[in-house]
Amino acid sequence: MFLNNDKEYKGRIVGIIIIFFLLTTSCSLEDSELADQINNDNDEIVGYLEANNIDATKDNSGIYYEELTTNSTGTTVNNNDVLYILYSMRTLDGTLVEESSDSIAIPFYHNYQSVIPLGLDYGVQLMKNGEKFRFYIPSTLAYEEYNNTSFFGPFTNFIMDVELVEIKSKAEVYLEETEEIQTYLSQENLDEEGSIETDLYYKETQRGNGKSPSQHSTVTINFVRKYLDGTIIEQTNSSPITFQLNNNQAVEGLERGILKMREGGKALLIMPSRLGFDESLQVFPTALRANLIRDNLIFSSVRPFHLLYMK
Template sequence: MKLSNLFWAASVCVIAASCDSQNFKKTKGGMPYKLYASKTGTQIAPGKFVKMHIEQKIKDSVLFTSYNSLPVYFPVQAGTQPYDISEVFLTLKEGDSVYAEQMMDTFIKKNPMILQQTKFKNGDKITTKLKIIKVFNTAEESRKDEENERLAYVKKEEVDVKNYLSKNNINNTQRTNSGAYVQVLNAGNAPQADSGKYVTVMYKGQTFAGKVFDSNMVPTFGHTEPMGFTIGVGQMIKGFDEGVRLLGKGGKAKMFIPSMLAYGPQPPSPDIKPFENLIFDVEVVDILDKAPAQPTMPQQPQNIDAPQPRQ
C-alpha cells in the first residue's frame, strides 16, 4: 500500500503502556515524541525505501492503521516540516519505534484555513505511532517485498472468509478464480453472464458484522434502479465481477468477498473499514451482449456570428 503526503499533520497511534517509561523529547518545531531505538538496523536516508507500520488516532478514534493488515511502503525524501514526524524520520533505523503527539491548536495557529480542510478542531490531539520494519536500497527490492506481503495477506483473508462460512453454517459455496465465495441461490436462465456481457443487477452490500452500506433493493440509499456494468473490464470490484459470472438471467446469489478483492485499504464509504470483508446479495435482472448505446444529445444550433474554424 502506498502512502502519499505521509507527514502532513501526523499521518498516524496508541503505543503500549511501556510508553510511560520513556520521557518525551521535542523536535525543533516543538512536537513531543518518544523514541524506542533498536540496537542495530539499516539507517533511513533519502533515496531509500521504507516498510513500516503506522497508526493515527484522535482521542479514541482510529483514523488510520496498518497494524494487523498490510505494511506501508514509500520512498524516503529529503526535507522536513516543523511540528511534524518528518523532523525525526531521517534519524530512524530498522527496528525503531516512535510515539508522537500533535495538538490541532498548533496547526490552526499556523494556518487558520485548515479548519475548512479537515474535520479536526481546536483541542484535538493527534497521536501517532510507527515502527520501521525494513529499509530497502532499491525500488525493486521494495516492490518484491510488497507483492509478497500482499499475496500472503490475500491467503489470510481467504482463510478468514472460509472460517466465517463454517462458523455460520453457510454451505454449497463456489470459489471464484481469485478467492471470493459465492452461494448460488438460483442459477438463473440463459443467457449466462460472462466476460464482455453487459448485466444489470439489484444488490445489497453489507459487512460481515451486518452493517448495510449500500443497496438498490430499498429506497434508503436514494437509488432503486438496476445497476448496469460490463463484465471483465474493471468497472466493478474483482470479487463481484467474478461472482456474477456464476449466474444467468434471473439468477440470485450471496457473495462473500475478501477485502483485497473488494476495496482493500481505501473503502468508498465510512461504513466500511479498511481491509473489511464484504457480503453482497445479488439478483441478475438482465444480460445483454453489449452495453446499450447512450442517447445522443441534440446539437446546439450554430451561431453564424460566432468565429468559425479556419478552413
C-alpha cells in the same frame, strides 16, 4: 445480489481512490498561501512544545515527533508494508478527536497515497515494530482548510500517539484472509453449500431463468455489500446500478460472481480484499470517512484489507 436486465451505467463502483486535495499540500492553496500556512502551523506547534517544555524533533517532512517507547531490535518500516497501529488523535488544545480500541489495531498501506493525514505516513517511516511515537502533524499535512465536519475546524494541527503493533506484507495479509474466509464459512455452515474458486466464495441462492452474461455484457444489479461482522457498507435498495463488465467499473470478485449467474438469479459472494478494494484508503479519524465521501473528496466507502460479503 440480484442480477437484472441491461441498462446504461451512470457511475463507477471500482475501488479506485481519488483525492482532490488531501494528499498533496499544494492543491487547495496557492503557493504563497501555502508557504504562509506552513509557517503558521510550525509556529503554532513550536509554541505548544515550548509552552509545555516538550523536546521534540522536527522531521524534514514538517512533522515533529517524540519517541515514547523504542525497540532497537524491531523491524523497520518499508514502502508497501501493511502497518497495524493503535492510536489516539487530539488537537493541540487537548480535545480528543478519536482513539482506537486497545485490542483492535487499524491497518493501512504504507506508500504515501493510502492514508489521511499524510503526515502520519511520513511519521511511521521513522518507527520500528513495537515502538510508540507521538507525532505533531501540521494542517498542511492533514486536512488543510477542510471544515465540513464537527470533528475539528479548518487548519487544525494534530497530536497523534501511535503504537506500531505489527508489520505485514500484502502476501501475509492475503493468506490470513483466505484462512479467515474458511473459518467464517465453517462457523456459518456455508462451507459445503457453495463453491470457492481462487478465494472467491459463490453460492447461488436463486437460479435465474434468463441468459448468462458474457465478458463484456452490460448488466444491472441490486446488491447489499457488508463486512463479515454484518455492518452494511452500501446497498442499492430500489435503485439498481448498471455497468459494463471487464471495463474497470466493478471489483474483480463481483464481476467473477456475476459471470456465474443468469438473468433473474440471486447469489451470495464472499471475497478477500484482493478481489475487492484491496488497500483502499485509510482515514484518521476513521469516523470522518462518511463526511469525505459525502463531500466527494474520496470515493471508497470500504476500509482497507477487509473481507466483503455481497448478496
